Structures are given as structure tokens and as C-alpha cells.
Amino acid sequence: MTTTAEITRRCLALYEDLDFASVRAWKAAAPGRKVVGYMPVYVPREIVHAAGMLPVGILGGGDGLEVIHGDAYYQSYICRIPRSTIELGVTGRVDFLDGMLFPSTCDVIRNLSGMWKIMFPKAYVRYFDVPQNYVDAIGGSYYAHELAELREGLERLGEVRITDDALRASIAIYNENRRFVQAVYDLRAREPWRAPATEVYLLMRAGMVLPVEEHSALLREYLDAAAREERPRRDNARVVVTGAFCEQPPLNLIKSIELSGCYVVDDDFMLVSRWLQGDVPLDGDPLEQLALAFLHRSVSTAMRYEPTQAEKGRFLIDSVRRTGAEGVVFAAPSFCDPALLERPMLHSALQRAGIPFTSFKYAENAGQMQPIREQAGTFADSIKLWSAP
């Protein structure tokens, strides 16, 4: 029987491998295979999968990559993820990518789509826009067309036809994956000592490079192993970590939050796996179903317009209530416009709801964790001392 430690070791190896050996192996296993990269936060991976291609999350270089070339492309006041992504590109570490999708996350990712077009002219590059209008006949219709354009683009890239049946099959496979992902998150919210934040992070991170079927199997194994293993329960404060939806924090930062006395019971690290809440129906037009799911069952995050003031912060507060969290840790990358502009509004919402919070910034390559540990530790202590009923 596989243990959580074994699964975690495998996931850690995938996480640390900035040459993406597993992806290269997948591609080499059969002639004509194509790999399509995507950046945070959300792209409909189902369509890439239905084309027989492997969608691969490109989340920057973390703290394991020395950025030499990438810094020459960006001013000091721009976040880290685009420069380490450029580094991955110019050093040939992602030369297996046949295509690259840049979602409408922010202006930096948006402009990176144009840079990629200039720097890698042979690749299929698409800026993937999503609607900020959530009316079926307006934003829904626009988005369904955008999905159709993506489908056509991938068909041209792979010289394949993506049938509706193939799309439905892929949606079903991703539905299953979303259920397993949710099950892991539910387990951690219920019994966080059984599924430490670093392990959950690495598990989800593995889903960025593994074929979805393999990832689902891994999640199932982890759930089984976690249920079997007894682990010590600590008197930690339960927190939700938010703001880290694009540039990822170094693993040590997540570890530091845990070591400082916090159980992370929810987070927004890799929202692509949980963006659509619940199953996407398998009947009807599959692109329309993906569009409707996006309009009406998406997570709420900074890159998405919130149509009413009353809803601002509700998703986060609901997450706190649902998971029994005692506080919120705002961990945002330096120079991240969406997260940092959103933060004051979420602060206000939490204040109104009487939920304690603390905030700090990080960079994907940050090495000094002592200040984080002190801040998170103080926060955990304050919760334990003063927030108890």
C-alpha cells in the first residue's frame, strides 16, 4: 500500500523538475503528441485534453530556478512569474511546448502573450479571454465563441478534429478530477493534521504536469493513504490562505505557515483545478456547458469582476465558515495588481464579518522565511489567545 510519504516524494520530484522530464516522456511515448502550456489562473483544460494533447501548467520557476535572462526582460517593479517563465522559455526548458495559453489574469500575463508570440514565433500562442459579463446571451455567447476558436486553433495545431463526443468524454474525466481535488480539500478542512498543506500543495501541483487520469489516480491513492495513517493532531489555528492564485509561493513559505502554528484549511494556490464548482453537465453542447459553468459556477477571485458590492468578499467569508477557519492569511506576490488591489476590499469584508486576518507579500524565489514565520506565528497565537469563544 502506498503511503502519503511516498506519494509526496513523487510529487516533490515532479515539482522540483524544471526540465519537465515527465512531460517530455509523455510526449515521446507516441509520435505526433502535442503539449500545450497554460499560465494561471484558468483555462478550460478539457478542450486541450479532447484534442489528445497534454495541458501543462507553467507556473514560473519558483525558488529552484536562477533567473539570468528573464530579468533582462522586466523592470524591477514587475512580479517574478513572467521573468522566470521567460527564463524557462529562453533556456529551452519548455521547448516541448507546441502551444501556450495566456489567460486574462492581469496586464502582465496578457502582455506576456504578445512577448511569447514575438520570441517563439513557431508556437501556437493564444491570449485566452474570459467574459466579465455573466449574462448567458451576452458573456455566455461571447465565451462559447471564444471556446470554439480555441477548439479550432487546437484542431489546426494537432491536425485533429475535436468532436463533441471527445469533449464530453474529457469533461467527464475532468469532472472526476475536480471531485477528487475537492475530496482532498474537504479532508484537509475536516482533519487538517491528516493532509498537511505542503502535501496538498504538492499533490495539486502534480496535477499541473501529469495527465489528468494519472493525477486523479494519485489523488485517490492519497485519500486512501491519508485515511489510513494516524498523525499527531496539534493545537493549531485554522486559516485560509488567499491571494496566491498566480505566482506561486515557495514551498518553504507554505511550510513556514504550518510550522508557525497554522493549519491551512483552504487556499487559492492553483485555482485551475477547482475553478468550476461541481460537475459540468455532459448533455447538450459541450462548449455551451463549459461556458455556462464558467458564468455561473466559477470561484470568485480578484481577476473576476464582482457585479455587486454585496457579493464582494462573500466567497472568502463562505470559505472561512465552511472550513471552520479562524482567520485569513493574505499572501500576495509583490507587484501583483489583482491580488493587491483586491486586498483592501477583502480586508473590509472580513472586518465587517469579524474575521481576523494578517497580510504579507512574497516572491516565488523568496528565501528568507523568518519574518513570515514570526508574522504567521503571532497571528496564530493571537487567534488562540483572543479569538477563542
Next chain:
Amino acid sequence: MTVKEPSMLKQKEMIARNYDRLTRAPQHGEKVVSTFVPGNLNELLLCFDVVSNLPEINALQNGMRKKTGNYILEAEKLGHSEDVCTYVKADVGMMAKGNLAPNGEPLPSPDLLLLSYTGCFTFMKWFELLREQYDCETVMLHVPYAGDGVITENMRSYVVKQIREVVIPALERISGKKFDIDRLREHLAESARAEDDLVRVLESARHRPSPIDAWFGGVYYIGPIFTAFRGTPDATEYYRLLRAEIEERVALGQGPITPDGEMGEQRYRLVVEGPPNWTHFREFWKLFYDEGAVVVASTYTKVGGLYDDGFRHDPSKPLETLADYCMGCYTNRNLPQRVDLLEKYMRDYDADGLLINSIKSCNSFSAGQLLMMRELEKRTGKPAAFIETDLVDPRYFSPANVKNRLDSYFQMIEQKRRNRPTAA
């Protein structure tokens, strides 16, 4: 003494009148709509007789009046990060400090926040922040980015549907006025007239000497057409006057008028990418004209509409033309298009080089500019330089640094000239 030409006096009077109208709107029973410059729907707003308030213009006006330093500090005290857009913080800080317009009177609360999401992600967050302050109706006009360098029918139809089904009903509701498409057509025709004259003004920089500075002077020239006046007879008249003045300068072989009077010898013709700094605007400009550097084309003057590639508001397709306008603004174009445009400017205006003013606050402009610079050097063989300032945060304007870089840049241009092979 600085010469004040009729067009300058006219613009000054128009802006003052508009701020007076805006600050007195509640007394006169007029409705106020806050909206952004790029992709603004001014012709449509005119159909409902609402007064528009443009937060970016307030921020830049405050920047030029040296007020934004304190406003930004105030916003940071309120919890806004030092990392984010200073226009937003200048606006938030201004509200916290009494929300006074440049005429010294309080700005009214908007009746509608019309979020035109063109070319800048931050706009969305900015309006969410304003909504929290004002608690008023908000309408989002989502303008898709031209990621592939084209405007597709799907994109156009999406914007038109939003204008028809979301924006117009909200304006009708707020103003109590029924939408009249013929009135919109009239305003669009008025816009097109002014746009023709603006293009002639901008293109006058092809002359030697250039009669205009297309960046420092250009930001004044775009004032009326980018803001509350596009589509009005006032704007048409302003551009008619301006064009006549510029044509006269061309005929007389004169250069642009600077704050220190008419510019002397023009030694360097530059194309500039990026917005200017507003907090030290005159000091900044002086660093250029003192050295004989004139800007012959700029991209910032295309941020609220790109007319010199042929676009005109078209009364025969009123909603479609608004959609095309929104999607065609400079920062809504992808990076390859921006590089192409700059290359064209460098050739069409016979520029000596490219200068990028990289703005700390503005990722929409700034992210990717270093690659743009490399690409343009490669394509044109002309020298490029990079300076860094900010829009309205005085902490990020270092005159000595900027001067050093400009001096080196001008030397580089001289060096290139000396090395240029001469005809046998």
C-alpha cells in the same frame, strides 16, 4: 513669457467650464457618470445629458498641481499597497482628503460608475474600489483584448450587445432620458470631424522642423478628444483652431511652443513609447527641449483612440463604431501590433531613435517594453533608450537619473550619426 495661442485659451476655458459643471451638477439636477479615458463612450453619454467625471484626469490634474504625493501616502495609510497603480491611490487619497476638484469645489458622488474595461486590468479593480466608497450603480463594459491582433466579429458583437443591453438601459434609468440613436449619430459625426483635424495635427510632425512636440505638447492636444468633449461642437472648434495654428507654424518653419517659449534648434527627433510623468511635467519636458530633442510621435497620445491608422467614429454604424473604437485603443492592442506601430512611426517620422518612458504604475504599458525596445532596435537599426518614472508618484521621479540617461542617449544618437556611411 509663454505664448498663449487661441486653441490653448479655448481648451483652458473648456476644462474649467466642465469642472464647474461637474462640481455644480447636484445643484442643477444633472446626473454624474464616472468613467475612464480609454474606450470611453462619450458620444453615448452626451445623448443622455449626463456630466462625466474621469478619475484619471483628476489624478493627472492633481499630479501637475503637486498634490498626489500626499494623496498616495494617504491611500497607503488606508491599506493600499505601495506596489500598485498610483492613479488609483491618488484617487482614493483624494477622496479621503475631501474629494476636491481642481476648481477647489467638492466633486459630487457619481450616479453611475461606467467601467469601460479597455486595455487595462486595473480599471476593473479601481471601479470596484470606487463602488465600495460610493455605493452606487456600476455598469461593466468588458472590452476584449485584441490578443491575436485582430478584432473578430465575436468580439465586436459582444461589446455591441453590452452597450445595447446593459449600458444604454442603465443610462436611461439614471438620466430618465430615452436613448435617441439619431442624436448619437450626430455626435459621432462631430467626433469624426475633430478626429480628422487631430490626425492632421499629429502628422504635422513629419515636417522639419516639427511644428509640434507630439508627446509633451501632444498630451494637451489629445485633452478634449480623449475626455468629456469628443462629439461636441466645442471639440470640433478646438481642433479646427489648433490645426490652423499648426499649419501656420509649418508655413513659417516654426517649432513647438514650450513653457519657455518657442523651441530652438531641433537636434534629435524621437519617438516615445509610454505615458509621461505628471508631477514634474515641466521639468521633465525641459530636459528634452534644452537639448534640442523633439518628440515627433508617441504612443501615449493613442491611448484614448488611435486615429492615425484610419479609424474614425462612423455615424452609419453607431454601436459597432463605438465597439471598434474601444477595442482599437493603443493599450488594447497586442505587443506585436504595438511594435509594428512604433516601427512605422520611426520610419514615417524619420526619427533618430526610440525612447521608452517606463511607468512604474502601469503594467498595461510597461510589461514587455524591454522586449519591444530590443525588437525595434533590431528592426530599425536606430538607438533606443529606457527611462523610468511614474505617472503621479513624485517618489519615482529622479531628475538626475533621467537627465543622465537622456544625456547618454543623445550622445549615442550623435555617435550613430558620426558612424553613418556618407554618400560617395
